[in-house]
Amino acid sequence: MKSKFALKLTMGASAILLAACGTTTTSSSSGTSSSSQGSSASAKNIKVFVIPKQLGNSYFTTADSVKSGGALAAIQQLGATGTETSGSASTPSSQLPVIQSAITQGAKALVVSATDPTALCPTLNSAMAKGIAVVTYDSDAPTCRTLFVNQASTSEIGTSEVDLLAKEIHGQGQIAIVSASASATNQNQWIGYMKQELKKYPKMSLVSIVYGNDNPATATQVTQGLLQQYPNLKGIISPTTVGIAAAAALLDTPQYRGKIALTGLGTPNEMKKYVADGTVQAFELWNPANLGYLAGYAAVLLAQHKITNKEGTTFAAGKLGKYTIGPNHTILLGPPYVFNKANINNFNF
Amino acid sequence: MNSQTLISKGSSKKTSGDRGDLASRIFRLREFGIFGILILFVGATTVARPRFLGGQNIRFILIDTTVFALLALGETMVVVSRNVDLSVGSVLGLSAFVSSNLYQQFHHVALVEVFLVGLGIGLVCGALNGLLVTVGKVPSLVVTLATLYIIRGVDVLIVGGGQVVANSLPNSFIEVTSSQLLGVPTVSIVVAVLIGLGAYYMKNFRSGRDLYAIGSNPDAARLVGIATSRRVFNAFLLSGAIAGVTGVIWASYYGTIDSTAGTGYELQVVAAVVVGGVAIFGGSGSVIGAAIGALLLNTINSALYVLGVSAFWDQAIAGFLLLLAISLDRGIFVYLQRTIRRKKVLGGS
Numbered sequence: 001m002k003s004k005f006a007l008k009l010t011m012g013a014s015a016i017l018l019a020a021c022g023t024t025t026t027s028s029s030s031g032t033s034s035s036s037q038g039s040s041a042s043a044k045n046i047k048v049f050v051i052p053k054q055l056g057n058s059y060f061t062t063a064d065s066v067k068s069g070g071a072l073a074a075i076q077q078l079g080a081t082g083t084e085t086s087g088s089a090s091t092p093s094s095q096l097p098v099i100q101s102a103i104t105q106g107a108k109a110l111v112v113s114a115t116d117p118t119a120l121c122p123t124l125n126s127a128m129a130k131g132i133a134v135v136t137y138d139s140d141a142p143t144c145r146t147l148f149v150n151q152a153s154t155s156e157i158g159t160s161e162v163d164l165l166a167k168e169i170h171g172q173g174q175i176a177i178v179s180a181s182a183s184a185t186n187q188n189q190w191i192g193y194m195k196q197e198l199k200k201y202p203k204m205s206l207v208s209i210v211y212g213n214d215n216p217a218t219a220t221q222v223t224q225g226l227l228q229q230y231p232n233l234k235g236i237i238s239p240t241t242v243g244i245a246a247a248a249a250l251l252d253t254p255q256y257r258g259k260i261a262l263t264g265l266g267t268p269n270e271m272k273k274y275v276a277d278g279t280v281q282a283f284e285l286w287n288p289a290n291l292g293y294l295a296g297y298a299a300v301l302l303a304q305h306k307i308t309n310k311e312g313t314t315f316a317a318g319k320l321g322k323y324t325i326g327p328n329h330t331i332l333l334g335p336p337y338v339f340n341k342a343n344i345n346n347f348n349f
Numbered sequence: 350m351n352s353q354t355l356i357s358k359g360s361s362k363k364t365s366g367d368r369g370d371l372a373s374r375i376f377r378l379r380e381f382g383i384f385g386i387l388i389l390f391v392g393a394t395t396v397a398r399p400r401f402l403g404g405q406n407i408r409f410i411l412i413d414t415t416v417f418a419l420l421a422l423g424e425t426m427v428v429v430s431r432n433v434d435l436s437v438g439s440v441l442g443l444s445a446f447v448s449s450n451l452y453q454q455f456h457h458v459a460l461v462e463v464f465l466v467g468l469g470i471g472l473v474c475g476a477l478n479g480l481l482v483t484v485g486k487v488p489s490l491v492v493t494l495a496t497l498y499i500i501r502g503v504d505v506l507i508v509g510g511g512q513v514v515a516n517s518l519p520n521s522f523i524e525v526t527s528s529q530l531l532g533v534p535t536v537s538i539v540v541a542v543l544i545g546l547g548a549y550y551m552k553n554f555r556s557g558r559d560l561y562a563i564g565s566n567p568d569a570a571r572l573v574g575i576a577t578s579r580r581v582f583n584a585f586l587l588s589g590a591i592a593g594v595t596g597v598i599w600a601s602y603y604g605t606i607d608s609t610a611g612t613g614y615e616l617q618v619v620a621a622v623v624v625g626g627v628a629i630f631g632g633s634g635s636v637i638g639a640a641i642g643a644l645l646l647n648t649i650n651s652a653l654y655v656l657g658v659s660a661f662w663d664q665a666i667a668g669f670l671l672l673l674a675i676s677l678d679r680g681i682f683v684y685l686q687r688t689i690r691r692k693k694v695l696g697g698s
Binding site for chain 2: 054057058088089182208210215216217220221222224225226227228229231242245246248249253255269270272273274276
């Protein structure tokens with residue numbers, strides 16, 4: 001992403017000056033410090049817990065760590081104390097005790113990627129009742145958080161993938177979609193926007209939508225079916241990481257490389273080989289580090305009562321620039337990030 | 350002990366002398382029945398989509414079949430002995446990740462070492478199954494249902510949120526499944542030879558024949574002095590070992606491996622074995638039949654995708670075709686049995 005110019009918030013800038021305390025990841029509990037609530041806290045006393053779906057997942061490591069410029073980097077930059085913690089499995093039963101413990105450790109803000117949209121609610125609601133700011137990122141719990149940082153808008157994912165493909169095949173030829181499952185809500189919404197966007201390209205025709213069920217074997221089979229059924233196929237969009245990796249592995253032969261364009265949503269590590277050898281020119285995803293950074297930034301500002309979660313609230317988020325809170329207490333990170341040969345090696349997730 | 354062995358030897362010789370011709374003819378015909386259905390199916394699809402018989406598509410079906418036919422080889426030995434191994438999908442998944450992950454962990458890994466690790470994992474899992482079934486005297490359905498989950502659990506534990514990506518795999522590893530000999534995938538040829546050896550072993554080796562005896566009547570087999578426990582243990586050991594090696598092949602083919610590899614394969618393998626004419630309650634069936642069963646299943650799947658059957662229908666239609674194939678095959682078998690009985694009555698033996 002063309003990183004927007006870093007607009008520096010005046011308050012934020014003063015906080016940066018305070019950021020001498022180089023708190024990195026882990027900080028163990030200092031008991032239940034019942035600090036006085038109403039005090040316009042100096043950032044140092046603000047404890048923010050970053051709780052991804054699970055630890056050890058490279059996607060979340062990128063989203064959270066200081067090194068990649070993720071959530072902890074933002075928290076550190078604002079002078080607050082950040083801790084990344086979670087369970088080992090991506091389940092509510094593994095995440096709940098961690099949230100609970102963060103609350104008892106005196107968290108002022110939680111940055112959570114919800115393992116379940118509802119199961120965490122009793123705990124998150126009790127946190128909010130104690131005045132803790134709950135910011136969800138990556139995966140939302142819509143009814144029990146202060147703010148949700150949305151990685152990419154549904155419409156933009158749909159339209160931008162069609163635009164990417166259209167550029168590669170010069171706006172003409174048969175194309176197909178390799179989706180996840182036929183009932184997946186997000187997939188169908190994206191496909192809906194793709195169909196709309198396709199109206200801009202009258203010479204491109206969507207001939208088929210097939211479903212790989214996010215299973216590599218099935219995704220490979222349905223893609224192979226497409227190749228046999230449509231000998232003149234020019235391009236494939238696969239808005240799912242499993243599907244695009246399977247399709248890329250199948251197209252990674254001299255017979256198809258460069259002749260059938262492939263794009264969609266993928267992760268850089270999975271796609272590196274195929275981008276390097278020319279099977280895939282470009283694909284998309286959001287930048288997880290920016291997602292984490294924005295969530296961490298907003299969490300500290302909320303905990304400091306410098307912003308509220310009201311629609312229309314505007315704030316500057318450090319290196320990412322200015323953001324406005326939209327409807328349903330949601331901030332949108334921005335357009336999806338396009339990965340290609342030039343930038344893919346800067347990412348490791 | 351000695352006399353018992355003599356008796357069993359003598360009696361088996363007697364039967365083979367008496368009905369050998371007829372029995373072998375039935376076996377051959379049974380395989381022929383499935384093969385006929387396969388030809389019919391390929392013919393019909395090719396008429397509708399001539400590209401179905403193109404080189405690339407045949408190679409695709411062959412590689413897919415290779416995985417299942419190999420698993421079916423081990424499964425047949427277990428099923429013939431009136432047992433079942435439901436853990437093969439999990440063993441495949443564990444082996445696929447751990448073996449290919451060697452490339453991400455170490456700098457210099459030889460292909461042989463990767464295969465040995467896969468084989469080793471398979472042997473350990475197979476031995477565990479075999480011990481629980483033979484020493485623990487727990488029904489194999491229960492044992493392998495449990496190990497299906499246990500081994501998958503271990504897999505999830507080891508993988509965590511990580512994955513093996515194609516970029517980290519060397520070409521020598523990818524070539525395990527991408528190299529060809531006269532237009533045929535080399536790995537398919539190797540596996541075909543293995544299946545041939547397996548068929549020869551099951552037909553001509555004492556220990557192979559014993560599995561049929563055990564499956565036909567476990568008590569009688571024990572009474573005539575067959576080391577039933579050891580034979581059954583070996584069958585599980587072999588099935589595990591084969592699943593382990595298949596995991597390495599799977600990893601080479603798909604290139605992207607996480608903790609879901611091979612999920613649900615156990616049922617597809619059992620289906621291939623049964624479609625191939627192996628009696629689910631043991632005692633009869635052949636390795637070659639099971640391999641053809643795997644080929645038929647994969648051909649049906651592939652044909653439905655190539656024909657462009659809607660995703661909402663393809664599973665139901667695949668199931669229906671499976672039922673049709675089994676009924677047809679069963680019909681032929683029953684018809685044959687009747688004619689044999691009539692012959693026997695007429696012959697007065």
